[in-house]
Amino acid sequence: MFEPPPTFVPAPSWLRRRAPPDIAAEAVFYAGAALAALHPVARDEHPLGSLWRQRLALSCAATLARQGGRTDDEAALRDYWYLRRDDDDPGPGGRILDAWRKLGERASSDVQQWNFALAPALGHPLNSLTDQIVGLAGRHTQQQHVMPVLAAAEIIAASRRVLPNDDVVPLWLADAVLAHQLRWPAPVPLLAAHLSRGALRKAPQHFEGETVFMSALCAAYTTAAVAAIDLYNDLARRAARLLAVAPKLRGKDAAIRVGILMVEDAQIAGAGKMGTDRSTRRLFQRLVSLGAARELTGRPTFRLYGL
Numbered sequence: 001m002f003e004p005p006p007t008f009v010p011a012p013s014w015l016r017r018r019a020p021p022d023i024a025a026e027a028v029f030y031a032g033a034a035l036a037a038l039h040p041v042a043r044d045e046h047p048l049g050s051l052w053r054q055r056l057a058l059s060c061a062a063t064l065a066r067q068g069g070r071t072d073d074e075a076a077l078r079d080y081w082y083l084r085r086d087d088d089d090p091g092p093g094g095r096i097l098d099a100w101r102k103l104g105e106r107a108s109s110d111v112q113q114w115n116f117a118l119a120p121a122l123g124h125p126l127n128s129l130t131d132q133i134v135g136l137a138g139r140h141t142q143q144q145h146v147m148p149v150l151a152a153a154e155i156i157a158a159s160r161r162v163l164p165n166d167d168v169v170p171l172w173l174a175d176a177v178l179a180h181q182l183r184w185p186a187p188v189p190l191l192a193a194h195l196s197r198g199a200l201r202k203a204p205q206h207f208e209g210e211t212v213f214m215s216a217l218c219a220a221y222t223t224a225a226v227a228a229i230d231l232y233n234d235l236a237r238r239a240a241r242l243l244a245v246a247p248k249l250r251g252k253d254a255a256i257r258v259g260i261l262m263v264e265d266a267q268i269a270g271a272g273k274m275g276t277d278r279s280t281r282r283l284f285q286r287l288v289s290l291g292a293a294r295e296l297t298g299r300p301t302f303r304l305y306g307l
Contacts, residue, residue, distance in 0.1 A: 002046075002047060002048075002239075002243060002259070002262050003046070004236075004239065004240045004243055005046045005048040005235075005236040005239050005240070006044060006046060006236065007233050007236045007237070008040055008041050008044075008229060008232065008233060008236075009037070010229060010230065010233065011034060011037045011038075011225070011226040011229050011230070012033075012037070015030060015033060015034050015037070015222060015225075015226050016226055017030075022215070023215075024211035024214050024215045024218075027214065027215040027218035027219055027222075028147065028149065028214070028218050030218060030219070030222045031149050031217075031218035031219075031221040031222050031225075032147065032149070033222075034221060034222040034223075034224075034225035034226055035148070035149070035178075035182070035221060035225050037225065037226075037229060038188070038225040038228055038229055039182065039184075041228070041229055041232050042179070042182070042184040042185075042188050043183075043184060043185065045185055047262055047263045048232075048235060048236065048239050048262060048263070049186070049232075050104075050263045050264070051235060051262065051263050051264060051265060051307060052228075052231060052232050052235055053101075053103075053104030053105075053186065053187075053188060053189060054101055054104060054264070054265040055231060055235070055265060056100075056104065056188060056189040056190065056193070056228060056231065057097065057100035057101045057103065057104050057189040058074050058077060058078065058097065058100075058265060059074065059189075059193040060100045060171075060189045060190075060191075060192035060193045061077055061093065061096045061097035061099075061100045061192075062074040062077055062193075063192055063193045063194075064096055064167060064168065064171075064192050065077065065092075065093045065096060067167065067197050068167070070092070070093055072093035075296075075297065076093065077093050077094065077097045078265065078266055078296065078304060079297075079302075079304075080093060080094035080097070081094055081097055081098075081265075081266075082265075082266050082267070082268060082304055083268070083302060083304075096168060099117060099118055099168065099172060100172070100189045100192070102117035103117065103172055103175060103176060103187050103189050104186060104187060104188065104189050105186060106185060106186045108176060108179075108186060108187050109179065109180065109184070109185060109186055109187065111137075111138040111180070114134050114137065114138065114173070114176060115131065115134055117172075118130070118134065118168070118169060118172060130163065130166075130169055132162065133155075133158065133159045133162055133163065133169060133170075133173065134169075134173065136155065136158055137155045137159075137173040137176065137177050148177075148178045148181035148182050149178065149217065149218060149221055151177050151178065151181050152174035152175070152177055152178045152191070152217065152221075153174075153203075153206055153213065153214055153217050154206070155170065155173050155174055155177050156170040156171070156173075156174050156200070156203045156206075156213075156217070157203045157204055157205075157206040157213070159173060159203075160200065160201075160203040160204050161204045164204075167192075167197065167200060170200065170203065171191050171192040171195065171200075172192075174191050175187050175188065175189055175190055175191050175192075178190075178221075188228060190221065190224035190225065190228060191217075191220055191221065191224060193224065193227075194220040194221075194223045194224040194227075195216065195217065195220040196216070196220075199212075199213060199216035199217070199220070202216070235307060238292075238307045239262055239307060241290075241291060241292050242258060242261060242262070242287070242292040242293065242307065243258075244292075245287070245290045245292045246258045246292075248290075249283065249286065249287075252279065253279075253280065253283070254283060257280070257283060257284075261287075261293055261305070261306065261307050262307070264306070265306055266296055266304040266305065266306040267304065267305055267306070268302075268303075268304060268305075269281045269283075269284045269303055269305060284303075284305045287305070288305070293305050293306065293307060294306060294307070
């Protein structure tokens with residue numbers, strides 16, 4: 001059984017200001033403070049970190065889907081992912097979710113894995129231009145920047161110059177480069193859910209000395225880091241509740257289901273190694289009644305359960 005996850009000090013209230021700083025230097029300061037507050041959370045290696053990164057990945061993918069003119073929200077993307085068979089194509093939205101889930105995996109701390117993680121999201125193998133940008137991002141990880149956010153800004157600006165209509169590659173690589181600079185064990189999906197498309201279009205101006213994009217990027221990282229800390233602490237409270245009631249459970253697959261709830265965004269109440277569909281549904285209903293799990297769809301059928 002898992003140990004209870006740690007909780008972390010919430011981000012200070014002064015980082016929660018709604019209006020982004022007007023001065024670039026001030027924006028950089030706020031981003032640095034927010035990422036410093038996030039740093040111990042991102043560095044922690046409790047298994048709950050896997051679930052945390054998956055929830056952040058879902059938020060990033062849903063934002064990109066919406067910006068791309070699709071109607072897929074978080075609930076729809078979760079359905080695509082968990083209600084498909086292993087050999088099914090999850091669709092365009094599901095492929096974007098796949099890329100952001102891969103971003104949050106430990107394997108993505110290895111620069112050599114970035115090509116493999118990005119290819120499914122594009123729906124085709126990487127072309128020479130995309131491969132060129134991935135290679136440039138890899139070289140950025142070898143440079144010791146004073147500000148990791150600056151490394152993220154440079155790779156976004158370079159990506160948008162070469163791929164002016166692509167949102168996925170610049171944002172994915174920015175988070176990957178940032179995590180590498182900060183020596184996190186796995187990247188944390190942050191930026192895509194908080195950087196506007198309008199701000200992204202201004203990225204190439206970064207190389208021309210303009211500060212508009214840098215300010216927007218820092219504001220996005222500030223908001224993203226604060227939200228990520230809040231999410232982790234909420235999940236930690238839910239996980240502690242789950243672990244507290246786990247000894248009371250009597251289902252045949254109870255220990256397995258509890259373990260999955262701790263590390264996976266959602267799961268179906270289907271038959272397990274020993275339990276039947278019916279017994280698994282009863283187990284989840286019991287967990288919901290105890291406040292230790294949630295039903296995530298609001299549907300009477302094809303339900304998904306998570307922490």
